[in-house]
Amino acid sequence: MLVLSRGPQDKIVFPNLGITVEILRVDGHRVRVGVDAPKDIRILRHELTETLNGELQSEAEREAESKRTHDLRNRLNGAQLSLSLMEKQLDRGMHDEALASLHSAIHEIDQLDGSAKTEVSDDSVGEPANPIPRALLVEDDSNECELLAGYLRMSGYEVETAQDGLQAMVQLARRDRPDVVLLDMHMPRMDGPKTVKSIRLNPDYSGVKVFAVTGSQPEEMNVEIGPRGVDRWFQKPIRPQELVDSLNDELLGAAKVH
Structure with missing residues (x-):
């Protein structure tokens, strides 16, 4: 810091900046100062x-x-x-x-x-996640779809439905991702095997479980049971409670949904 002693009417010039500071008046502990500067330089108290x-x-x-x-x-x-x-x-x-x-x-x-x-605001940090598991049921038979969806909801699941594989893929893109996809194999437009392939090829769905619920055998549909295909296979006619128990085991482990 440059310290200078100046009296009234003395000036301090900053030639490189084009600024001139003039001591106008000294009154006790107060000093009145004038500053002359170019228009593009802003001067504030x-x-x-x-x-x-x-x-x-x-x-x-x-x-x-x-x-x-x-x-x-x-x-x-x-x-x-x-x-x-x-x-x-x-x-x-x-x-x-x-x-x-x-x-x-x-x-x-x-x-x-x-x-x-x-x-997301800091206020939401630490809030518990929604414990309700979500399922996407893909079934072209509307009566079967409605009945099984109702049973799953009564068993504690949040259920969305789709009529074929294409509609299922659209819902996967537009809505919150489910924990599990329950998938029929024989459907119009996009069948079960193509839907399984589309899900497994997309790394964004790596955590989604896929259960086959169909009247066919795996070898008939050429679908693998495992991480590259379906996680579990249920052949119709199914026992709904066995399906729910398997869902609970797969998704929740020891913490059962009641």
Whole structure:
């Protein structure tokens, strides 16, 4: 720090900056100072700098929020375009292309989900997760679907339903992921084996269990039982409570759903 002693009408010049400081008057412990500076240099009293810093911080926060909103809209638009393209492709029987569009939509939704998690407030930290297990039941027979879904709900499960594999994949992309997919094998548009393959090829679904609930044998459908295929196979007619017990063992271990 440069310390100078100056009296009234003395000037201090900063030639490289184009600033001149003049001592106008000395009155006891107070000194009246004049500052002459170029127009592009902002001069503030010290007590105002905190206000300025607050304004700058608020402006930076607004810019960051604007960028987040922009990115969010882009992600939503990408997901919407992918799903709209998928519908067109399905109408024309382009199933492989439709599946690729669906994966693109899933990617955009994953990015949205990740962004949302980073913005969760600290107040939510430590809150217990929803203990209710979720199941997606994929069955083209509406009567069977309604009856089994009702039994699962009465057994403590949250259940969503789909009529075929394509509808199931759309729901996997658009909604919260289930803990388990209960899957018939003989269905229109996308059958069970193709649905299993689509789920297993997507690393985002690596934690999802897949149970086959069908009238066929595994060898008939050429579906593997294991981590690359279905986790368990139930042949119709099934005993609903045995299915629920197996679900509890697979998903909850010793903690049974009652």
